Each structure stands twice: as structure tokens, then as C-alpha cells.
Amino acid sequence: MDSIAAEGTGLAFVVFTEAILKFPFPPAWSVLFFLMLLSLGLGSMFGTLEGVITSLNDSHLITVTKPVLTAVLCASACLIGLLFSTRAGQYWVALFDSFAGSYALMCVAFFEVIAVVYVYGYRRFSRDIEFMTGSTPGQYWLITWRFVAPIIMAVLFTCSVVQCFSKATTYYAYDRETTKQKETEYPIWAMFIALLMVLLAILPTFSVWFLRYFKIWKLEADIPACFQIDLFVTRDINK
Structure with a gap:
């Protein structure tokens, strides 16, 4: 086989x-x-x-x-x-699997950790968890959120990008002459599609910040539970 x-x-x-x-x-x-x-x-x-x-x-x-x-x-x-049910469907699956499920996810996960721990604040996040569950996260979780998780995801993302650019990205295509799978480089247009998929996936990470920072579009959701948690956190901080 x-x-x-x-x-x-x-x-x-x-x-x-x-x-x-x-x-x-x-x-x-x-x-x-x-x-x-x-x-x-x-x-x-x-x-x-x-x-x-x-x-x-x-x-x-x-x-x-x-x-x-x-x-x-x-x-x-x-x-x-x-698109995946066409004759070239397996090649599209390989393209999506190679780019959409790796680079974009790691990049989004990294910025999610940064946003929660360093922008929103790990102390406020811990108080939110205490408010919802009744227990305070231990030092293990605080150290993991602040240092371990961001470093690991940054290293993984950097290694993936370096590996992508260190050699040509390839896929396996059927060769009629040998009747076997042959390793083939992706064409330039396929790499542009892959880059577009990654950019579209991480675009909300920066666009939401841009819209909020420059007050172009109000993106506040009227969710009562959020205000209750925020009031609780504010009272706790004032103490």
C-alpha cells in the first residue's frame, strides 16, 4: 500500500x-x-x-x-x-487542509490569548471566572495564560512560517504515466488563494480593533450579562 x-x-x-x-x-x-x-x-x-x-x-x-x-x-x-466534490476536489481539500487549518488558527489563537491576558487583563479575567464559577484560577493557570501559552503558540507559528518559506509547498497529484502519486509544487495562483484564505481568517482580529479605535463603527453588544459582570468587576476593583 x-x-x-x-x-x-x-x-x-x-x-x-x-x-x-x-x-x-x-x-x-x-x-x-x-x-x-x-x-x-x-x-x-x-x-x-x-x-x-x-x-x-x-x-x-x-x-x-x-x-x-x-x-x-x-x-x-x-x-x-x-468545490470539493469536483474532479479536483481532493486537491482543494489538500490546499485548505495545509493552509486554512494551520497558519490562520495559530495566528488567531495567539492574538486571542494576547487580547484576553494583556489587553483585557488576566486579573479581570480571573475575577470573571470567579464570578461565574465561584472558584479562583490557581497560579498554574495564570502562569500558563501569561507566559507558557503565548510563547508556545508564537514558536509554533514561527516554525510553520519558516518551514513554508524554506522549501516549496507541494501536494501529491496523480501521474498518468506512472499511475502513482507524484509530489508536485503548488502553482502561483494556488498560493495566492491560500494566502487569501489565511488573511480572511485573521482579518477580524485587526479590523475590529481598527473600527473600535478610530470609532468608525460602534460594535458594542447590548448583553445584560456582560454589564452585570463588568459591574461586579468594577466594585471588586474599587475595594
Whole structure:
């Protein structure tokens, strides 16, 4: 079996499928395995969409009702997903998997930690947790939030960027002559698409700060719970 199949989507649809054939009564195991994949995919999509929908509803940036917003987001995701069902779908999956799920996530996670710990303040964040849970975070969590997590994410992101630019980014494409997978460099236009995906993912991190700092657009959400926590923190600080 080609070792290339042991990574990416080939791990689920090639390697595990080949292994299931060695089990007793393979059809039953195949049904259970792919039902598990379907359940995991649906569960992940529910969580992802609910996070986006709830955030947009609570912020009041969009005035449409929740069912309409859900339908629009699901339809948009379905249209984008059609790209992965084409004949070149596996190559698009490889492109998205290589860039959208690595650089952007690490960059956003790093700035989230910086925003919470150093902009909002780890002391205020600890008081918020105490208000909601009744217990104060220990020194382990404070040290991890302030030093360990930012350093680790910065190192990982830097290493990923250095590795990306130290050698050409490649993917595996089918070669008709050898009937095998061949390592191929991404074309220039594909790298521009990858860069656009990363920039679009991290754009809100800077755009929200820009809009708030220069008072271009009011982005305050009218959520009573936030004001209650803020009042509690203010009283606690004044003490």
C-alpha cells in the first residue's frame, strides 16, 4: 500500500477501509465506521455553525431572524462545499487542509490569548471566572495564560512560517504515466488563494480593533450579562 495514502483523507477512506476488509464480516464494520464519520462530521458542523450564528445574533450586527440567518449560512457553506466534490476536489481539500487549518488558527489563537491576558487583563479575567464559577484560577493557570501559552503558540507559528518559506509547498497529484502519486509544487495562483484564505481568517482580529479605535463603527453588544459582570468587576476593583 502506498505510504502517501496514510495521510489526509486517505487515512480514513483508504487505510481504514483496507483494514476493515481483514475483520470478520466486513460489511457490518464498514457501515459502523462510515456512520461514525458521518456523525462526527455533523457534530462538528453543528458546533461550528452554532458558534457563528449565536455570535451574530447576540451582536445585533445582522437584523434578520435566526432561521433565515441559519438558512443563508448553511446554503453558503453548501455552495462552497460543492468545490470539493469536483474532479479536483481532493486537491482543494489538500490546499485548505495545509493552509486554512494551520497558519490562520495559530495566528488567531495567539492574538486571542494576547487580547484576553494583556489587553483585557488576566486579573479581570480571573475575577470573571470567579464570578461565574465561584472558584479562583490557581497560579498554574495564570502562569500558563501569561507566559507558557503565548510563547508556545508564537514558536509554533514561527516554525510553520519558516518551514513554508524554506522549501516549496507541494501536494501529491496523480501521474498518468506512472499511475502513482507524484509530489508536485503548488502553482502561483494556488498560493495566492491560500494566502487569501489565511488573511480572511485573521482579518477580524485587526479590523475590529481598527473600527473600535478610530470609532468608525460602534460594535458594542447590548448583553445584560456582560454589564452585570463588568459591574461586579468594577466594585471588586474599587475595594
